[in-house]
Amino acid sequence: MSKPILSIKNLKKTYPNGVRALKGVSFDVRRGEFLVIIGLSGSGKSTLLRCLNRLHTPSSGEIIFHPQASTRDSAVLESATDIATVEGEKILDIRRRIGMIFQHFNLIERHSVIDNVLHGALGRTPTWRSILGLYSHAERAKAMGFLELVGIGDKAYYRAAQLSGGQQQRVAIARALMQSPELLLADEPVASLDPATCHVVMDYLRKVNRELGLTIICNLHFLSLVRQYADRVIALKGGELVYDGDPQQIDDAWFSRIYGETAKEVHVN
Amino acid sequence: MSQIIRRTIFDACIFAYIIVFLLIAVQRPDSDHLIEQMSGYLLIISALGIIGALLSLFLRAKSVTTLGDIIYMPAYLRPSIPGPLPLYRTFWGVELLMTLVATFVLGWFITDINPLRLLEADAISSALRLFGEVASPDWSILPKATIKIIESIFIAFMATALSTPIAFVLSFLSARNIMGKTWLGTVICACLRIGFNLSRSIEPILWAIIFSVWVSFGPFAGMLALMVHSIASLAKQYSEIVEGVSDGPIEGIEATGAGAIQVVWFAVVPQVVLPYISYTIYRWDTNLRMATILGFVGGGGIGTLLMEYQGQSRWPQVGTIIVVMAFVVWLMDAFSSHVRSAVK
Ligand SMILES: Nc1ncnc2c1ncn2[C@@H]1O[C@H](COP(=O)(O)OP(=O)(O)O)[C@@H](O)[C@H]1O
Ligand SMILES: [Mg+2]
Secondary structure: OOOOOEEEEEEEEEOOOOOEEEEEEEEEEOOOOEEEEEOOOOOOHHHHHHHHOOOOOOOEEEEEEOOOHHHOOOOOOOOOEEHHHOOOHHHHHHHHHEEEEOOOOOOOOOOEHHHHHHHHHHHHOOHHHHHOOOOOHHHHHHHHHHHHHOOOHHHOOOEHHHOOHHHHHHHHHHHHHHOOOOEEEEEOOOOOOOHHHHHHHHHHHHHHHHHOOOEEEEEOOOHHHHHHHOOEEEEEEOOEEEEEEOHHHOOHHHHHHHHOOOOOOOOOO | OHHHHHHHHHHHHHHHHHHHHHHHHHHOOOHHHHHHOHHHHHHHHHHHHHHHHHHHHHHHHOOOOOHHHHHHOOHHHOOOOOOOOOHHHOHHHHHHHHHHHHHHHHHHHHOOOOHHHHHOHHHHHHHHHHHHHHOOOOHHHHHHHHHHHHHHHHHHHHHHHHHHHHHHHHHHHOOHHHHOOOHHHHHHHHHHHHHHHHHHOOOHHHHHHHHHHHOOOOHHHHHHHHHHHHHHHHHHHHHHHHHOOOHHHHHHHHOOOOOHHHHHHHHHHHHHHHHHHHHHHHHHHHHHHHHHHHHHHOOOOHHHHHHHHHHOOOHHHHHHHHHHHHHHHHHHHHHHHHHHHHOO
């Protein structure tokens, strides 16, 4: 068996205001899997994802990252790296290797769709070139390719704001793919979409997981989606890991343990 | 704790103010007398301040709500205003009313208000003569006035154009959400803000006096004066816009591994361009108004001409200049509000 892409050990995060959002979480992420994180709102899911790509700095613990050396041209990271403690320029390098999509898409609404996808290349483009918009033909072709992959090649020159929510999330996926990441983080990617669109977006995530072999870590709200898309699921409760295993085995007992006694499962179809 | 100190100091000042006001109202000293007796008055004021502070603490012990309490208490504790009692039946309400009345009466005397003087017969007749002359403008100086107002327009334009890029860069350096992430950034940010506030508290007309000595009289001095003022004003307004941007796009760009400058350029700038344009046009508009009078202190433009004619009491020529100024300012105002509503 190959090494896990991430080994997280005893990860803790206390915010400056004293909130202990993560209280020592440990788990491995296997290369190529579709891992889903569930838990009540406030259980620390977003905090966990943001520690993994260092949008937030963990308070303590380890996040050992085993990059696939052969696929990367950058020499900054070769062997296993502890994401939790890297500093300076190396943080940017970590972020480049890890794509992320968000509940509210976080696109630049005034920019065109294709420019939004090209933002995925910012990390490897010199600042002055990116400000002048001087992306190479190869980069542009690549961006166009990813737009085709998520099925909105025809919208390339629309403003991002003109697209529907589901389409914007697909642009965000294309932007993340543009980074050529090894890992894709998705923070409740379908929480602000309607049920039908929700499946379209989840299907594209599954597609990049299966076809491009991208490892995905995705926060989700609905258990029905979890059973449909996840290879493996972990559950957080109050900043602690309370479940790690097969999504099909989350029965009613587990459900009420994760979500509280009075919770009822809702289905999205 | 600091809230108690603040409210006590506030109430003490109000108390001293009202008592000193009553003293002055009774004694009616003239300003020479005031200046001679200054140290005596200061002593009285300090003593009153201390008495006021003690009084205020005493009221606090009796749990009477003073004006200081109302002002410095956190908003969620503040009673609804207007509350159940009418204003004049609450302690703080009476305190407020007394302060306002005292200030108004004091103001009336200090500004030497005398409505009767407006109605004196010879004053009215000379005013009417002046109005008559101003109201029949001498159009022969129109070409001269036009050239000078064009000078004013360009003084305002160049001051705006040269201050915009500088203010643009400074606005990011003085925005707390951009700079507040590191210790060094916070210091830079605070220093810049202090600098802006200092330079904004000096009116352009004072800057014009300084620069007319430095680079001698003329449009360049006026332009520099407006520029210094505009940099500080624009940078402050711009940085408030920057502080209001949404975090989502910033996070989105940060997550791609972009560098700090790229994050500002791609995530912040697109959110602020339209308001920036709007504020810039408005600044040009304001600068034009100021440019028209900077000539009085050697800042060039149409104000120079106005001062010349006014000094010689050539009222018809002054009338022409007033018409030209009013027309151009009105035109600029219309242009600026049109553009600003277009970029909303
Ligand atoms: N920037 C922050 N500063 C302080 N507390 C935060 C911050 N972000 C999240 N929290 C707190 O941390 C806890 C976990 O939040 P979050 O990770 O957003 O949970 P989830 O994504 O599962 O809803 C919550 O109690 C939340 O209030
Ligand atoms: Mg969340």
